[in-house]
Amino acid sequence: MSLALDTKVLVLLSGLILLWGMALGTWKYRQMSVSDSGLAHPYVDIAHRAALMYSFATLVLAALAQFSGWPVAVDLTAGLIVVAFFVGAIASYVVHGFLADTDNQFVKPVRGTTAFMFALIIGELGGTAVLVAGFVQKQFL
Template structure:
């Protein structure tokens, strides 16, 4: 059995996010090794953990896309929308970790933070929902 384009793209993205997570682990280790408290900045830690979790979540999206009864284009768009927001979240955590500007991005949120979070929630739940329904249709 050969994988569909949708599953291949999402599987590749899963692997790339996993590699990114491993690199973030090095950054986290470096901060832990040089910190008086032996802790990394909270957002460096969050970025590392989120990337690990999102890499495996993207793997689930790839499996759902592969067995979906929906057209490849629908699956690919749904999966890419979800993955885009996974990546955007990791990047935002990295920015806070690099700047060391906060340990809670909602304490003094920048303009647009709440709108972005609502958009992220709708996109991630919606895109994943499309793939789950596609999977059910394809059963």
């Protein structure tokens, strides 16, 4: 079975995010092994877990895209918007973990945090809704 371009891209991104999550796990382990508490910085832990979860979420997006009734360009755009926000979130966790500057980025948010969060909500929900709707349209209607 040949995969459509949208599916191929999303599966590839899923794999890359999974690899990133595994690499973050080595960083987490290193911090845990040298910490008196046995814990990594909270944002290193969050980055590791988020990357693993987002890799599988991206795989779900790929499946939705593969079986969608929308054009490949629509599904690819919707999927890439969602994945861009996944990657942006993981990257922000990595930065906070590296800087060890906070254990809650919302206590003293940097300029633009609220706007980014609104964009993230719209982008992730909207992009996923497009893919789910395309799946429903093709598979049920």
